[in-house]
Amino acid sequence: xxxxxxxxxxxxxVLLAIIYLTLxxxxxxxxxxxxxxxxxxxxxxAFKALLLSLQTTLxxxxxxxxxxxxxxxxxxxxxxxxxxxxxxxxxxxIVAPTAVxxxxxxxxxxxxxxxxxxxxxxxxEIPFTAAAVVMAQVFMASPFYLNSARQSFDCVEDQLIxxxxxxxxxxxxxxxxxxxxxxxxxxxxGVALSWALxxxxxxxxxxxxxxxxxxxQTLPLAIFTAMESDAGLAVAISALLLTVSFILLxxxxxxDKYMVSYRxxxx
Amino acid sequence: MLRFKLxxxxxxxxxxxxxxxxxxTLVLIGHSGCGKSTMLKMLSGLLAPDDGYININGKxxxxxxxxxxxxxxxxxxxxxxxxxxxxxxxxxRRNVEYGLSTLSRQQRNKRVDDTLAFLExxxxxxxxxxxxxxxxxxxxxxxxxxxxxxxVLLLDEPLSALDVSTRSRVRLELKQLLKQLDIPTIIVTHxxxxxRILGDKVAVMxxxxxxxxxxxxxxxxxxxxxxxxxxxxxxxxxxTANESGSEHVAFDPWKVKVYQTQSEAQYEWKGTIGDISYSxxxxxxxxxxANQEIPIHADIPIELFQKxxxxxxxxxxxxxxxxxxxxxxxxxxxxxxxxxxxxxERKGRKLQETKKPKKAGIYIIPLLILLIAIGSFAYNSNxxxxxxxxxxxxxxxxxxxxxxKDLMKEFETxxxxxxxxxxxxxxxxxxxxxxxxxxxxxxxSADLGHIEAVKKQDLINEFQPVSLNSVTMVVPKxxxxxxxxxxxxxSKDLKLVIGTDTVPIGRYSRQVIKNASDxxxxxxxxxxxxxxxxxxxxxxxxxxxxxxxEAEVGxxxxxxxxxxxxxxxKKIKIPDKFNIVATNYISVTKKAxxxxxxxxxxxxxxxxxxQKIFKKYGYKSVNE
Numbered sequence: 001x002x003x004x005x006x007x008x009x010x011x012x013x014v015l016l017a018i019i020y021l022t023l024x025x026x027x028x029x030x031x032x033x034x035x036x037x038x039x040x041x042x043x044x045x046a047f048k049a050l051l052l053s054l055q056t057t058l059x060x061x062x063x064x065x066x067x068x069x070x071x072x073x074x075x076x077x078x079x080x081x082x083x084x085x086x087x088x089x090x091x092x093x094i095v096a097p098t099a100v101x102x103x104x105x106x107x108x109x110x111x112x113x114x115x116x117x118x119x120x121x122x123x124x125e126i127p128f129t130a131a132a133v134v135m136a137q138v139f140m141a142s143p144f145y146l147n148s149a150r151q152s153f154d155c156v157e158d159q160l161i162x163x164x165x166x167x168x169x170x171x172x173x174x175x176x177x178x179x180x181x182x183x184x185x186x187x188x189x190g191v192a193l194s195w196a197l198x199x200x201x202x203x204x205x206x207x208x209x210x211x212x213x214x215x216x217q218t219l220p221l222a223i224f225t226a227m228e229s230d231a232g233l234a235v236a237i238s239a240l241l242l243t244v245s246f247i248l249l250x251x252x253x254x255x256d257k258y259m260v261s262y263r264x265x266x267x
Numbered sequence: 268m269l270r271f272k273l274x275x276x277x278x279x280x281x282x283x284x285x286x287x288x289x290x291x292t293l294v295l296i297g298h299s300g301c302g303k304s305t306m307l308k309m310l311s312g313l314l315a316p317d318d319g320y321i322n323i324n325g326k327x328x329x330x331x332x333x334x335x336x337x338x339x340x341x342x343x344x345x346x347x348x349x350x351x352x353x354x355x356x357x358x359x360r361r362n363v364e365y366g367l368s369t370l371s372r373q374q375r376n377k378r379v380d381d382t383l384a385f386l387e388x389x390x391x392x393x394x395x396x397x398x399x400x401x402x403x404x405x406x407x408x409x410x411x412x413x414x415x416x417x418x419v420l421l422l423d424e425p426l427s428a429l430d431v432s433t434r435s436r437v438r439l440e441l442k443q444l445l446k447q448l449d450i451p452t453i454i455v456t457h458x459x460x461x462x463r464i465l466g467d468k469v470a471v472m473x474x475x476x477x478x479x480x481x482x483x484x485x486x487x488x489x490x491x492x493x494x495x496x497x498x499x500x501x502x503x504x505x506x507t508a509n510e511s512g513s514e515h516v517a518f519d520p521w522k523v524k525v526y527q528t529q530s531e532a533q534y535e536w537k538g539t540i541g542d543i544s545y546s547x548x549x550x551x552x553x554x555x556x557a558n559q560e561i562p563i564h565a566d567i568p569i570e571l572f573q574k575x576x577x578x579x580x581x582x583x584x585x586x587x588x589x590x591x592x593x594x595x596x597x598x599x600x601x602x603x604x605x606x607x608x609x610x611x612e613r614k615g616r617k618l619q620e621t622k623k624p625k626k627a628g629i630y631i632i633p634l635l636i637l638l639i640a641i642g643s644f645a646y647n648s649n650x651x652x653x654x655x656x657x658x659x660x661x662x663x664x665x666x667x668x669x670x671x672k673d674l675m676k677e678f679e680t681x682x683x684x685x686x687x688x689x690x691x692x693x694x695x696x697x698x699x700x701x702x703x704x705x706x707x708x709x710x711x712s713a714d715l716g717h718i719e720a721v722k723k724q725d726l727i728n729e730f731q732p733v734s735l736n737s738v739t740m741v742v743p744k745x746x747x748x749x750x751x752x753x754x755x756x757x758s759k760d761l762k763l764v765i766g767t768d769t770v771p772i773g774r775y776s777r778q779v780i781k782n783a784s785d786x787x788x789x790x791x792x793x794x795x796x797x798x799x800x801x802x803x804x805x806x807x808x809x810x811x812x813x814x815x816x817e818a819e820v821g822x823x824x825x826x827x828x829x830x831x832x833x834x835x836x837k838k839i840k841i842p843d844k845f846n847i848v849a850t851n852y853i854s855v856t857k858k859a860x861x862x863x864x865x866x867x868x869x870x871x872x873x874x875x876x877x878q879k880i881f882k883k884y885g886y887k888s889v890n891e
Binding site (some may be wrong): 018034106110111112127128157159160162163164165166167170171173177178181182205206209210211213215216217224225226227230231 | 308343348350354365411762801803808817
């Protein structure tokens with residue numbers, strides 16, 4: 001009897017949590033007629049925003065993979081002085097309000113920023129360009145990829161790397177033959193997660209890149225802008241954004257399911 | 268022939284070992300953490316020693332003096348890890364051929380086939396490691412290490428991952444295999460049984476040093492310290508100096524006689540029985556004697572034991588014949604070290620015992636925090652209610668933020684019982700809030716369209732203009748592009764920021780630009796719009812971009828240039844002939860909870876006093 005009560009007591013919070021976490025996002029799809037949603041999306045504003053979002057996030061995620069993967073590997077496999085401090089700093093973008101990040105980027109890369117003046121010499125201006133959008137996305141999404149990649153490198157036992165070297169394989173080849181294939185599911189999870197985050201990036205982009213359809217207006221900015229005039233359009237774009245993100249997250253769970261099977265040990 | 272001498276400082280002690288090994292097996296035995304695995308890591312090159320050398324068949328792998336230190340991949344040393352460390356993503360065949368990447372496909376296949384056959388695991392070739400039993404995994408790990416034909420083989424606890432029932436079988440198989448291999452092999456273990464069966468040579472290690480090395484028989488018969496005796500299961504007792512001058516004797520458990528009465532033997536100890544265990548035809552007694560480091564082990568034939576009816580806690584006498592005792596001289600240092608370590612370990616055990624995990628309360632804590640947090644809210648709202656104040660709530664378009672705050676204060680001083688609250692946001696947002704049923708008394712819109720739409724939905728009563736506004740240009744204080752008139756907005760490559768056309772300020776700005784085309788030409792609006800680098804959703808965003816110097820010019824309401832912004836930006840007036848009149852509209856809502864007060868508030872806003880406040884912030888009065 002008490003077992004049953006305990007089960008029920010647990011069921012309550014579980015159900016409430018699930019409902020609370022899913023309902024607001026589901027309502028985006030159900031509040032309006034789907035046909036209306038689709039007709040709204042043919043709006044050139046939504047289309048431009050989607051295209052720009054896909055272009056910029058694709059570049060962002062590529063940059064993240066190229067620059068953050070080696071960093072994640074170092075953070076996982078090497079020990080060095082001040083590692084903990086660096087770790088904390090690298091996690092800051094997760095907790096920093098996005099507007100703060102936008103201001104920070106302006107202070108560095110803006111026309112009067114620390115590096116902005118240097119860039120200006122070569123005629124490079126970053127604010128109000130798609131490059132600024134990419135930079136804001138990279139900044140906000142990197143920590144999530146870093147975390148995910150680092151954890152997946154952590155999961156590759158050092159012994160496997162050691163044994164590979166005693167078998168005559170150099171560290172570089174060991175990385176590609178052992179570490180990388182074993183970390184790959186985790187890396188892909190990180191890619192999908194940070195991609196979804198880059199797609200949703202709003203505050204820093206707004207601050208650093210501005211809001212210009214076709215150049216810097218990504219999907220979330222389009223939603224915010226549409227909210228000022230046409231709530232229906234805002235909901236439609238939200239639905240679009242959620243769909244893209246949902247597909248990405250679905251991929252994550254499929255990766256987990258199909259690529260990690262060998263990790264399951266007998267018993 | 269493997270020769271090495273290695274020294275490395277570890278956290279608690281320095282390990283220093285030198286050995287010479289022909290094609291034979293050396294078993295390094297010791298407790299975990301004694302530095303034996305470190306030894307293997309240094310030999311294989313995975314860990315750098317502080318000093319010493321490693322030499323295999325005349326080839327130097329490491330020499331501190333000559334700064335030679337080959338990386339692991341160039342040492343040709345086979346290393347089998349404790350948990351075998353098979354690559355989980357590769358089949359057995361791929362695991363085994365892993366180290367042969369330089370050979371041709373044919374050679375590789377032949378080598379792998381031979382090795383799989385040698386270890387009798389051909390049938391496992393296509394399995395993945397997680398499908399194998401512990402014994403099979405060990406064979407695969409061995410195959411992988413041997414296929415590269417290493418000069419030396421290192422095995423780290425090769426049997427500890429196996430369950431007891433398979434361990435003894437695999438141990439014997441391993442012995443056969445090592446005999447066939449005939450290369451220098453070092454096995455690290457904590458089980459003396461491994462040493463007994465596998466070792467041509469045995470070395471007992473403690474805290475980084477080899478305490479005793481020799482044949483298995485030497486070590487068993489003449490343990491160099493109580494520590495070694497513990498491993499081999501030999502009795503080593505402290506005795507008062509005898510005729511041969513030695514202070515210790517070693518003897519085998521099965522030579523010990525145990526009686527309940529005292530005898531006349533030279534080597535006799537009195538103690539209590541600490542433990543009784545049966546093993547085959549013998550019963551093993553552990554007899555604890557107060558002055559000895561370790562208990563005496565005595566193996567007594569089972570029938571004799573039953574006849575004597577001994578039990579735990581009973582005081583007995585254990586003795587041995589003189590010819591069974593092997594007198595020994597131990598260095599006093601070793602004994603001292605041993606005592607220190609034992610007491611240290613006992614302390615450690617005690618500490619561990621006191622650390623018990625607490626389970627209860629895990630669920631209570633978040634509940635408590637939640638209660639406290641909610642409670643504090645309740646306290647706050649209570650303190651508000653104690654004044655019995657009436658609350659008036661307004662939804663206000665963002666541009667009116669500053670004057671409205673002053674108006675609120677003004678109203679509150681005249682009505683001490685009233686608490687005015689307001690939300691400031693873009694007109695569209697406050698409109699949505701009203702439409703979604705916000706319990707507001709007053710609605711202030713910056714846009715005629717929005718307030719008309721709300722009226723159509725019958726959410727408000729009549730509305731009326733409450734303040735008049737205009738549009739102005741703003742430039743950074745230093746005005747880098749030397750902008751002085753509206754016409755300059757059409758000049759080349761300017762960075763202009765305006766509101767998006769969905770917000771009132773955006774529409775007003777566009778209207779102003781359009782009005783100017785009468786004088787500056789039909790192409791003027793296009794030229795200006797080409798210069799727009801960002802469309803902001805509210806005036807503050809435009810001002811921010813200009814004040815940060817990112818935008819070179821922006822179009823805003825003059826009323827939004829607060830003293831803070833005025834420090835960083837400069838207003839440039841737009842001539843009246845082009846300018847527009849931006850009107851704020853005010854209304855009392857239909858569902859206003861305090862209609863009377865709300866009406867009073869609106870009247871106050873429209874009075875000269877209220878209009879004066881608007882004027883203070885740069886608005887024009889509706890009364891003039």
